[in-house]
Amino acid sequence: MDILFSSLDILARWDVVLALLAGSVGGVLIGAIPGVGPAVAIAILLPATFSMDPIVGLTVLLGIYGSSMYGGAIPAILINTPGTAVNALTTYDGFPMTARGEARRALSLAYSSSFFGGVFSVICLILFAPVLAKVAPLFGSREIFLAALLGIILVVVAHRGQSLIAAALACFGIFLNTVGLEAVKYSKRYTFDQSFLSSGIDLIVVVLGLFALSQAFFLLQGEDEKTRITRLKGGLFQGLRELGRHPRVAGVSAGFGVVMGMIPGVGEFTAQFLSYTYAQKSSKRPDDFGHGSSEGLIAAETSNNAVPAAAMVPLLALGIPGEALTAMMLSVFYVHNVVPGPQLFQNDMPFVVALYLALLILNVIVLVFLLFATNQLIKVVKIPNRFLGVCILTLSFVGVYSLRNSATDCIIAAVFGLIGFVLKRLSLPAVPIILGMVLGGIMEVKLRAGMARVKTPFDFIERPIAMILFVMILGVLFIHFRRVWLDRKELKQEKWSTKHSSTTFGTHLSRRRDYLLTERGKKLRAKRSMFSRRSTDRN
Amino acid sequence: MSTPEERRWIGRLQGQVIFAIAFVVFSALLLSQIGTQTKWARGTAFFAQPRFWPAVGLGGMVLFGALHFWRLPRHRIRRTDVIEARIWAQPMEYALWFMGYVLLVPVIGYLPVTIAFVPAMIWRMGYRSKTLLWAGVAFGAAVVVVFKSFLQVKIPGAMLYDYLPGALRSFFILHF
Numbered sequence: 230m231d232i233l234f235s236s237l238d239i240l241a242r243w244d245v246v247l248a249l250l251a252g253s254v255g256g257v258l259i260g261a262i263p264g265v266g267p268a269v270a271i272a273i274l275l276p277a278t279f280s281m282d283p284i285v286g287l288t289v290l291l292g293i294y295g296s297s298m299y300g301g302a303i304p305a306i307l308i309n310t311p312g313t314a315v316n317a318l319t320t321y322d323g324f325p326m327t328a329r330g331e332a333r334r335a336l337s338l339a340y341s342s343s344f345f346g347g348v349f350s351v352i353c354l355i356l357f358a359p360v361l362a363k364v365a366p367l368f369g370s371r372e373i374f375l376a377a378l379l380g381i382i383l384v385v386v387a388h389r390g391q392s393l394i395a396a397a398l399a400c401f402g403i404f405l406n407t408v409g410l411e412a413v414k415y416s417k418r419y420t421f422d423q424s425f426l427s428s429g430i431d432l433i434v435v436v437l438g439l440f441a442l443s444q445a446f447f448l449l450q451g452e453d454e455k456t457r458i459t460r461l462k463g464g465l466f467q468g469l470r471e472l473g474r475h476p477r478v479a480g481v482s483a484g485f486g487v488v489m490g491m492i493p494g495v496g497e498f499t500a501q502f503l504s505y506t507y508a509q510k511s512s513k514r515p516d517d518f519g520h521g522s523s524e525g526l527i528a529a530e531t532s533n534n535a536v537p538a539a540a541m542v543p544l545l546a547l548g549i550p551g552e553a554l555t556a557m558m559l560s561v562f563y564v565h566n567v568v569p570g571p572q573l574f575q576n577d578m579p580f581v582v583a584l585y586l587a588l589l590i591l592n593v594i595v596l597v598f599l600l601f602a603t604n605q606l607i608k609v610v611k612i613p614n615r616f617l618g619v620c621i622l623t624l625s626f627v628g629v630y631s632l633r634n635s636a637t638d639c640i641i642a643a644v645f646g647l648i649g650f651v652l653k654r655l656s657l658p659a660v661p662i663i664l665g666m667v668l669g670g671i672m673e674v675k676l677r678a679g680m681a682r683v684k685t686p687f688d689f690i691e692r693p694i695a696m697i698l699f700v701m702i703l704g705v706l707f708i709h710f711r712r713v714w715l716d717r718k719e720l721k722q723e724k725w726s727t728k729h730s731s732t733t734f735g736t737h738l739s740r741r742r743d744y745l746l747t748e749r750g751k752k753l754r755a756k757r758s759m760f761s762r763r764s765t766d767r768n
Numbered sequence: 769m770s771t772p773e774e775r776r777w778i779g780r781l782q783g784q785v786i787f788a789i790a791f792v793v794f795s796a797l798l799l800s801q802i803g804t805q806t807k808w809a810r811g812t813a814f815f816a817q818p819r820f821w822p823a824v825g826l827g828g829m830v831l832f833g834a835l836h837f838w839r840l841p842r843h844r845i846r847r848t849d850v851i852e853a854r855i856w857a858q859p860m861e862y863a864l865w866f867m868g869y870v871l872l873v874p875v876i877g878y879l880p881v882t883i884a885f886v887p888a889m890i891w892r893m894g895y896r897s898k899t900l901l902w903a904g905v906a907f908g909a910a911v912v913v914v915f916k917s918f919l920q921v922k923i924p925g926a927m928l929y930d931y932l933p934g935a936l937r938s939f940f941i942l943h944f
Contacts, residue, residue, distance in 0.1 A: 404826055616890060626870060654783065655784060657779065
């Protein structure tokens with residue numbers, strides 16, 4: 230109880246309240262504009278939050294992170310375009326509902342489900358916090374190294390069909406993190422005698438390039454899309470009642486969101502996939518899924534909104550970010566000399582609970598805001614893409630230049646912007662680069678510290694948590710390789726089933742000749758020659 | 769007709785070959801420099817060597833990049849790949865606009881450059897509507913006021929502000 234009061238005391242400040250309001254309303258707006266997304270907004274705002282108190286800065290960023298998915302549901306339902314990437318599944322059932330004139334019901338249901346997911350997740354984590362506080366100190370250097378390694382492996386294998394390039398890009402991130410002066414031996418690594426490389430490549434510069442500038446370039450290079458928006462009439466409260474009729478789907482989906490959110494590198498997509506599959510399999514009307522099913526919409530929106538709070542667990546308890554957004558938040562901690570990890574849970578529990586309470590409050594603010602302001606908010610969907618691109622380009626300047634007032638940083642960000650643009654064009658993921666940079670740094674430090682007290686390789690995994698993590702790594706790799714093997718088998722079968730003999734005369738003759746030259750062909754020819762008259766031609 | 773591999777490929781296939789080749793060549797070039805660009809510290813454990821993590825990163829880039837290239841549905845560069853690579857060069861223009869903006873701010877000032885840059889860029893994008901151009905001016909001014917005046921982000925005062933009279937000079941340096 231004391232912790233709760235101390236946490237409320239941390240939040241009871243005008244600047245924190247303002248940050249909560251700005252973050253939650255701003256997050257909804259950003260989410261509602263297709264083509265912006267929370268990653269761009271957080272990347273741009275990151276340097277601005279460095280001058281604020283940690284709790285104020287983190288509240289703004291958490292507000293954007295937690296509320297953008299609410300906003301992202303609006304264009305997903307109304308114009309079949311997800312506002313943020315994680316709202317893609319919302320379009321499956323949301324847009325068909327709009328098409329049959331039930332836009333208001335779909336939006337209302339999406340808001341209610343998101344609210345339930347968000348609140349459920351925060352309550353779970355507040356209750357779970359004391360357990361975490363006990364478990365977190367059991368993580369030493371070896372365990373944190375193994376957890377970071379598990380995180381990076383999960384990020385790679387989560388990109389099904391692209392895991393090789395995801396691994397290559399994660400290694401690129403690891404390499405980028407090593408550029409500059411090495412902290413222990415003070416030797417230069419890949420600086421090519423350039424002074425600007427001596428201090429290394431800043432994570433925020435890379436983040437801004439890969440997320441903000443690349444998005445600006447992508448929008449500027451593309452075409453504007455024409456959108457027609459359905460005017461909403463009536464209230465938006467019916468969704469809360471409808472949600473009450475599906476407690477099982479909502480509960481299980483929120484549960485998946487919490488569990489998947491806590492595992493580094495997994496996140497919203499897996500949670501949504503599992504929830505949606507569960508909801509469809511357990512539904513009395515599974516054929517409605519994808520054609521405007523309320524259960525499908527509940528599953529998609531509840532699970533994705535349960536993730537942000539849960540994703541803060543590995544970050545706060547172990548200092549390991551599981552995705553790009555939490556990786557960006559990690560830099561806010563570092564700037565303020567607040568080191569997330571077991572020590573934070575032991576020494577500053579009220580700060581951790583305050584963050585969770587902030588998430589709880591922002592869910593309430595966002596729901597109230599959306600219930601009353603949706604009609605005005607849907608107009609932001611109409612902003613032309615290239616105009617938006619200009620806005621992002623202008624805002625990116627603030628993000629990069631305000632870091633160190635360095636034009637070189639801007640050049641590096643522009644280069645990464647171009648790399649990000651190419652990745653976007655090829656539909657390749659940029660997230661492994663960021664996680665490679667962050668987790669690579671953690672792994673380097675923790676492996677060095679962990680190996681100092683290790684005599685044989687087995688000593689590294691002798692402690693129970695280290696052993697569990699090691700077994701998990703092996704398990705993930707086994708599942709991945711099995712899936713790759715099954716995919717290859719399936720591909721082979723598909724190839725054989727579609728393969729047919731050529732019908733051209735030349736190929737037919739060539740095949741006949743090949744057959745006759747085989748042993749069986751020769752035998753057959755000899756047998757047949759017995760029944761035919763011998764040639765009387767003289768050679 | 770597309771092959772089963774091409775049909776199963778996630779995302780755009782055009783340009784993948786060029787990207788994969790460029791990635792592997794770039795990684796291999798960097799890896800070839802590991803002897804000169806990193807040091808081997810005597811008396812230091814293998815995992816604590818300054819060379820260890822660059823080797824992990826670059827080794828992984830070469831290995832996985834090469835495997836990615838090997839697993840591509842096709843390995844020859846086609847005309848469509850070259851067309852795609854030309855599209856990659858198009859944002860260079862916007863990157864130059866961005867760099868021009870970056871270089872002009874410390875000379876002319878954050879507020880004047882921003883309220884000129886945004887409408888100019890909007891014009892370049894082909895918009896001629898007065899509403900959008902004025903919206904651009906308003907957006908530029910709002911960005912400066914929010915970030916520089918209120919949030920006090922670190923953007924230095926311009927050289928041009930030095931020519932302003934006394935009190936106005938310090939006001940502009942502090943807020944715009």
